[in-house]
Amino acid sequence: MADEEDAYNNSHRAFLQAFLARSVLTFDEIKPILAAILSVHDRRPTLANDITAPDLSAYLATLNARLGAMDLEIRSARSQHDRTQLYALVNTASDAPTQLATTHSPDEIAFVKRVLDAMFETHNTRSKEVMAVTGMQAARLAKPPAGAGARGSLGGDGEDGAQTQGSAGHGLTIAQAERVMADMVAEGWFEKSRAGYFSLSPRALMELRGWLKDMYNEPAGEGEGEGEGEGLVRVRDCEACREIVTVGQRCSNRDCPCRLHNICTQHFFRSQPNNRRCPRCKAEWTGWDFVGEKAATGDGGAGRRTTAGPSRSATLTNGEVDSGEDEEDDE
Template sequence: MSDIGDAAYDNTHRAFLQCLLARQTINFAEAKPILATIQTAQTPDRPTLSEDISQADFEHYVGTINTSIALFDLEIKSASHQVSKERVWALVNTASDALTQMATVHTPDEIAFVKRVLDAMFETYNTERAEIMAILSTQALKLHKPPAGEQRREYVNQTQSGAVAAPSVAITQSQAQHILDLMVQQGWFELSAKGYHSLSPRALLELRGWLVDTYNEQGGRESDEEDEDEHVKIKFCAACREIVTVGQRCPSLKCNARVHNHCTRNLWRSQGGREECPTSPPPVGEKAASQPRRRTNGSDARGRQTAPQSDAESGAEDD
């Protein structure tokens, strides 16, 4: 058992923070040898092995760092990967969104391209019937130039606000591909084996507020109790309350309840073992007459399978 969790903020914490700044994200398995090396350098007469670093030590260590960096609008946050279920930690700027930070290393036209890709993820490929929230490289490359409608909106917005700025211009497809590759290398996007780009855990942590404000019409609302006739773009897991871009949905198209695949067991447990939607459970009485008939084996009245799929997989067939 290491004693690193009991120490006040010192050079070992600064060294680990520098490592995190360089990596942007880290998991516990990756953190153990790094912390062991840092601790050994601090006290060479008492070498620390990776096995000496416990989960509690690591989390206490992160807590000590967070206390010190809060004044700089920084925080180390964690989230579970929606596919691998692995928990990752990321250094997040709590005062500005990731797109603002990207503006320091990318041109305005490159940032405009990234925004168009995000619009495609969360609007074009995020419909009531197919919540893909991911985009193929071929689809993303077609967004290398802004549509005419976007340029007109920019002109109107600038005219109303009195601001003067150059409108977005097209970039080449090779530039667009380079930006996509950079987004993956820098940990903002993930590229699946099927060729889909989606937001990484780091991006979901950094962009949480921005995504809600941008794509949910009632900006800032993170509840699943919206009007059932409204298709909410950004939804949250009924169990862990994190954004869901890969997981399961309620069989009712109008219901906004979602859950991560790895959170279903916790959700059923919290409901006393009832494996049903927490927001729209099957009705009893007159309302049941208007419900689509579904068999208990996961198929509807016509015998079609309705078992939940990951959003990217279900959308792949549509493309």
């Protein structure tokens, strides 16, 4: 693209509208949209395949420079399941309760916060980093636990706790809770796997990454010392691509902070496919110490899984995206 596109113009406004209409766009979906807009704006034909990734990056930089004043940004992240590059217009100052406030009641928001706590605390432990809940587990959270008032879980740090505290006692019926879970999928916050696990969608991870770390990671000195020096870290980034890992692999050493997306392991271990070692602690990288629902559906322990290890490792090292990994991403 020529230099004149570096300035913010009507084409950027039109492009922004495409994002307002869609929750998430892939690069392949963006190309014809941007080509059509530029064809009209520049009064010369631009083909979808003329749009390159660097073109788009430069174009988004111009657009984001304007959006920043409104705490908005078009962010990009790769799908954790495949390589698909995804783009979404997100609120950079976003927190989950406020984002949900436009479409959900305080009781519903309090329920969603209990579900998020279940994903990132209850079902995200040292031994099993599931970061997902089943419909059954979510239904059990319909009512706040007895004595929940004292905990003030919504808002966590107390910021938003007060305003919802009064409603903490009501909770939802099971049917209401099920409907909210379905709404969260329809609204693009959760995705539901074939096996019935709910987890945060790519869009939610793009939008809430800062909030999730603020909410669920405890800096050193504040926690109970579980994480030896790094505080208590429940939300971790991939060692390769630096994006949050909620589905992927972890180091076989339970004390090691290293996590990788499944797709990222293939690039990361390309030079040592048959002797994969953790880049941080040098422990064996098994390929079957999972993060995500597989941490729950497998037994998650080192014992029984040893027998499953070799065949799984073989499928992971032959350069293919292991297709078994991707079953859940087309829901």
